[in-house]
Amino acid sequence: MTWFMVALVVVVAAAGLLRWRRPAWYWLTFGASLAMLRVLVRYGSVMDACGLTVPPSRWRLAVARATNRPVPGPRAPRILRIRPTRTGLVLRLGLRPGQDAFDVAASCDRLRHSFAMYGVTSRELRSGVVEVRMTGYDVLKRVQMPASTDAGPMRVPVALREDGSVHYRDYRAVPHALTLGATESGKSVYQRNLVAGLAPLDVALVGIDCKQGVELFPLARRFSALADNPDAAADLLDALVAHMEDVYQLIRAEQRITADVPDAEIAADIWSLPAKLRPVPVVVLVDEVAELALYASKEEEKRRDRIITALARLAQLGRAAGIYLEICGQRFGSELGKGITMLRAQLTGRTAHRVNDESSANMAFGDIAPDAVLAAIQIPTDMPGVAITGDSTGGWARIRAPHTSLRQAVNTCNRHANRTPDLPALAPFRPVLGIPAPADAPAVESIPATA
Ligand SMILES: Nc1ncnc2c1ncn2[C@@H]1O[C@H](COP(=O)(O)OP(=O)(O)OP(=O)(O)O)[C@@H](O)[C@H]1O
Secondary structure, eight states: OHHHHHHHHHHHHHHHHTTOOOOHHHIIIIIHHHHHHHHHHHHHHHHHHTTOOBOOOHHHHHHHHHTTOOOOOOBOOEEEEEEEOSSEEEEEEEOOTTOOHHHHHHTHHHHHHHTTOSEEEEEEEETTEEEEEEESSOTTTSOOOOSSOOOBTTEEEEEEETTSOEEEEETTTSOOEEEEOOTTSSHHHHHHHHHHHHTTSSOEEEEEETTTTTTTGGGGGGEEEEEOSHHHHHHHHHHHHHHHHHHHHHHHHHHOOOTTSOGGGSOOSGGGSOTTTOOOOEEEEEESTHHHHOOSSHHHHHHHHHHHHHHHHHHHHTGGGTEEEEEEESOOSGGGOTTHHHHHHTOOEEEEOOOSSHHHHHHHHTTTOHHHHHHHHTOOTTOTTEEEEEOTTSOEEEEEOOOOOHHHHHHHHHHTGGGOOOOGGGGGGSOOOSOOOOOOOOOOOOOOOOO
């Protein structure tokens, strides 16, 4: 038995050294320490080969000459810290004079091959310090979120980034977001992860699901208001605008500005109100947004204008009142009529799942991160759930949400049903719980008689 264990350890370690395919379990057992050894042993020569070294400084040359010692070699960035993680390694490098973060970013692919890692990415932490993240295997193939994450009051972990770090949806940093993707690209699973992440928090969930409620109604126990058709959605959005105005009145009443109130204590949004007075924040999830913007008659056109105006007002003014928009759809461009591009401009967070054409990717990233457009159209069809996420800083990353089934999301919502707040303004839209009446089966045409 002992010999068998020794042989197993040797074979697995050899697999790592010989660069065979390394799955996640391999990485967790041996990979991290072997990779750390490999990086430390080869660091100087790899950096030199990748063009990440600088010639020795003048004073070092002078000291060598004065002391009659050999000429010092080129110098690589200093390793400030090396840390093994669940998915790979994180290196913190101190740049030498003359180097910049772009040099390291441009060499990531060379570093990946040289250190035999699956992926290497870099980002500047502060002037002169760059963080290089290395992953040992494809972390997006089968997403496993870490057991502990850095969640916050309005910050939920929703996906894993390709560099192994957790992708958060932080409503206070990025209040409104747009999620696009072709059919079967993984939008609903992403939205389900969001709902499951928000369910345990002190937040009201409001849903508009124009697929007749099939995605959001099973999660109804955790929702304070739901609408499953454009008529109900128009009324619900008007009620939300009225709620927003009430919250603003409350903030005004609490400001009580006098000469002796320090600037920092003047409330300008719900988060600066005392906790006992603070209205509960509201996250509005809209699935298949294009359905709200389509119309076939004059009446429907009026309803459409009402919906888009209310959404634009919530996007413009909602943040301070604690109302956050999460809009999902297949396309969201100017062909949906007036007001759409104005509304889109307010949606800071952008996520694009697989899209069928460049113009759909442009709707998500054309105005903020043009190089993310190419990445979005390259997502393969056999990887549903993989998405590109970007923000107004121009940065973007490849992410994938863990596969959460509808059953798991329903269980999470039911477990936290007692947290569902009652919002008087939205009371008429509170979902009625119970088993819905069976729907009539679609009529089947009789088979024509044949001779
Ligand atoms: N993160 C993921 N990991 C693994 N599989 C996924 C992931 N996301 C989605 N899928 C799979 O992809 C398929 C489509 O997902 P989903 O229903 O979320 O797509 P969609 O974009 O909402 O499609 P539609 O617009 O037609 O409703 C599902 O079978 C789902 O199991």
